[in-house]
Amino acid sequence: MHRVNLNQQSFNQQVFEHAPFGIALISPDGLILTVNPAIEQMFGYYHRSA
Numbered sequence: 001m002h003r004v005n006l007n008q009q010s011f012n013q014q015v016f017e018h019a020p021f022g023i024a025l026i027s028p029d030g031l032i033l034t035v036n037p038a039i040e041q042m043f044g045y046y047h048r049s050a
Helices: 008-018 037-043
Strands: 024-026 032-035
Touching: none
Parallel strands: none
Antiparallel strands: 024 032
């Protein structure tokens, strides 16, 4: 394994994208803002970019 220097934002994005568990960002109003690929796979729903 090798070490990679990432800034905090890049690190957070990598964790979000590659986590084996579901991560969802939800607004205080309950609106789903974004989900990671693991959530998409769990629920069988895939966001299509416009």
